[in-house]
Amino acid sequence: MDVSNDHELPSADEDMEIRAVSAERLTFFGDAVVAIALTLLALELPVPEGSTNSEMWHSATSHRESYLAFMISFVVIAAHWRAHHRVFRHVTATNSRLTSYTMYWLLTLVITPFATDVIGGHGAFQSRFVFYAAVQCAACLLFILMVREIPREGLARPGTPPEIFSRSIRRIGMVALGFLISIPVSLVTHWAYVCWIVVPLADSVIDTRKGRTAPQGSED
Helix, strand or coil, X not given: CXXXXXXXXXXXXXXXXXXXXXXXXXXXXXXXXXXXXXXXXXXXXXXXXXXXXXXXXXXXXXXXHHHHHHHHHHHHHHHHXXXXXXXXXXXXXXXXXXXXXXXXXXXXXXXXXXXXXXXXXXXXXXXXXXXHHHHHHHHHHHHHHHHHHHHHCCCECCCCCCHHHHHHHHHHHHHHHHHHHHHHHCCCCHHHHHHHHHHHHHHHHHHXXXXXXXXHHHHC
C-alpha cells in the first residue's frame, strides 16, 4: 500500500507561506512583549503622598530620580521598538538563530523595568548605574546580532535596500556606545547620564548633515 501521499512535503509556495507566518508571529510577539515592558515600567513609578499641596510636592521631588529613570527607560525601550519596527517590516522568514537572538533581546527589555527601579534607588550610585548601563549594552548588542542575521541569511523581502539594516545597526551601535562610555565616566561623576544623550545625538546630527549634503554631491 502506497502511503507516500500521506507524508508529502510542502510545496515551495506553501513553505514560503509558513516562513512568512513565522516571521509575522515573531514580530507580533515582540510588539506584545515591548508593550508589557512599558506597562511594567509605569507600574514601578512611586506615587507622591501628602495631605497638603506642599507635602505632595515635596514627596514628588524626593522621587525625582525615579521619574527621571522612568523617562530614560521609556525613551530607550521606544527607540528599540522603532528600530525593530523599521527592520522587521521587511522580514519574511525566520531561522533558529534569529528567534534566539529575539528572545534574548526581549529578555533585556523585560529586565529594564527592574533595572530602572534599581537605578532610581538611593546609595551605591556606581553599582546601580553600571548595572543599568550593562543591561542596555546587552540589549543593543543582541539587537545588532539580530539585525545582522537577517540579510546574512536572506530572511528579508527580495529587493530590500541593505541600508535599512546597516543604518539600524549604526544607530543602535551609537546608543550602545553611549551606555558603554558612561560606565567608566560614572566612576568619576554622577553626570554620566549625559553620555546616553550626547553620543546618539551627535550621531543623529552628523547623519542629518550628511543627508543634506548628499543630494548636492550626487549632482556634481
